[in-house]
Amino acid sequence: xxxxxxxxxxxxxxxxxxxxxxxxxxxxxxxxxxxxxxxxxxxxxxxxxxxxxxxxxxxxxxxxxxxxxxxxxxxxxxxxxxxxxxxxxxxxxxxxxxxxxxxxxxxxxxxxxxxxxxxxxxxxxxxxxxxxxxxxxxxxxxxxxxxxxxxxxxxxxxxxxxxxxxxxxxxxxxxxxxxxxxxxxxxxxxxxxxxxx
Amino acid sequence: xxxxxxxxxxxxxxxxxxxxxxxxxxxxxxxxxxxxxxxxxxxxxxxxxxxxxxxxxxxxxxxxxxxxxxxxxxxxxxxxxxxxxxxxxxxxxxxxxxxxxxxxxxxxxxxxxxxxxxxxxxxxxxxxxxxxxxxxxxxxxxxxxxxxxxxxxxxxxxxxxxxxxxxxxxxxxxxxxxxxxxxxxxxxxxxxxxxxx
Numbered sequence: 001x002x003x004x005x006x007x008x009x010x011x012x013x014x015x016x017x018x019x020x021x022x023x024x025x026x027x028x029x030x031x032x033x034x035x036x037x038x039x040x041x042x043x044x045x046x047x048x049x050x051x052x053x054x055x056x057x058x059x060x061x062x063x064x065x066x067x068x069x070x071x072x073x074x075x076x077x078x079x080x081x082x083x084x085x086x087x088x089x090x091x092x093x094x095x096x097x098x099x100x101x102x103x104x105x106x107x108x109x110x111x112x113x114x115x116x117x118x119x120x121x122x123x124x125x126x127x128x129x130x131x132x133x134x135x136x137x138x139x140x141x142x143x144x145x146x147x148x149x150x151x152x153x154x155x156x157x158x159x160x161x162x163x164x165x166x167x168x169x170x171x172x173x174x175x176x177x178x179x180x181x182x183x184x185x186x187x188x189x190x191x192x193x194x195x196x197x
Numbered sequence: 198x199x200x201x202x203x204x205x206x207x208x209x210x211x212x213x214x215x216x217x218x219x220x221x222x223x224x225x226x227x228x229x230x231x232x233x234x235x236x237x238x239x240x241x242x243x244x245x246x247x248x249x250x251x252x253x254x255x256x257x258x259x260x261x262x263x264x265x266x267x268x269x270x271x272x273x274x275x276x277x278x279x280x281x282x283x284x285x286x287x288x289x290x291x292x293x294x295x296x297x298x299x300x301x302x303x304x305x306x307x308x309x310x311x312x313x314x315x316x317x318x319x320x321x322x323x324x325x326x327x328x329x330x331x332x333x334x335x336x337x338x339x340x341x342x343x344x345x346x347x348x349x350x351x352x353x354x355x356x357x358x359x360x361x362x363x364x365x366x367x368x369x370x371x372x373x374x375x376x377x378x379x380x381x382x383x384x385x386x387x388x389x390x391x392x393x394x
Contacts, residue, residue, distance in 0.1 A: 002288055003261050005250060006250065012242050015235055017220075018224070023214075026285070027213050029285050031243065042210070042243055045202070045205050045209050046206065046228065046236055047244075049236065052202050088226050
């Protein structure tokens with residue numbers, strides 16, 4: 001007989017990705033034992049994020065301001081647009097610190113199976129932004145999956161009328177990766193795109 | 198460049214057991230996308246639990262009332278005390294519905310390595326409860342680990358002066374388990390404790 005407060009907490013925790021009923025119970029006990037240092041701060045952080053975070057209407061990023069900090073950062077160059085599927089991909093690229101241009105979050109990939117067409121993604125905004133004067137390059141940083149590559153081809157067709165260079169991320173051996181564990185497709189791509197040492 | 202609100206949320210989520218930085222980011226995005234159905238309810242459930250949950254001074258269970266619902270449930274019999282290491286073990290036994298007596302949560306096991314002695318566990322309360330008139334049996338439902346078994350032996354010595362039967366959980370083949378995958382100790386125990394069909 002678990003009390004209703006704990007039970008509700010476990011039910012909600014079990015809805016998080018990667019957690020099931022068993023790990024949700026473990027997390028709940030962990031939180032209850034760390035009420036002041038973790039449980040209350042997490043409750044407040046969730047409330048603050050729920051109240052403050054919105055989607056940037058320009059690029060689709062999540063931030064507490066709209067337009068987001070990246071769109072309004074005058075130190076970033078506006079000539080390059082990097083198209084990503086999801087905000088998580090934008091975060092991943094930002095962590096590298098290797099890109100100082102602007103982003104555009106599509107919100108997914110085209111999928112006939114799931115009924116996701118061009119109108120369900122942020123494609124009109126992308127075409128409009130890519131047509132602006134000063135934009136020279138659109139990087140299609142989509143996942144190397146069937147959905148991502150289908151969408152990249154579709155976008156490259158639609159962007160043909162804009163006066164921009166269209167690029168994609170390089171395929172190759174991951175840094176630290178071992179050849180023996182790579183799939184044939186990646187190895188073939190890495191071989192074809194070989195560079196002079 | 199992730200905003201400070203999202204960053205703080207990810208930092209806190211990464212402290213939960215089983216989550217690392219990468220899965221914390223995934224959970225944060227999942228929550229932000231489900232603001233009304235998951236993020237705000239979870240924030241409220243955490244706040245309610247943090248405000249309401251206390252440790253039962255009788256048995257050590259976690260509940261919103263002290264004494265807890267189990268201790269005050271008049272439909273449960275008071276003649277049997279089930280000793281467990283942690284509240285999670287109590288929850289596990291309650292889920293079975295197979296036990297209708299009272300619990301006693303030790304709060305851990307004896308450990309010379311970690312410096313946990315008898316005074317760090319809820320042993321005085323157990324001895325006091327076991328000496329009460331009407332208590333006939335103490336089930337030592339401790340984990341079948343070195344720490345759990347050491348503690349069980351220690352408790353069985355200390356409880357010898359009380360007029361109670363001392364029992365432990367049965368060892369054997371887990372229901373649904375295959376012999377080939379069982380360790381020798383379990384198999385030996387299951388063989389020795391064989392029952393007539």
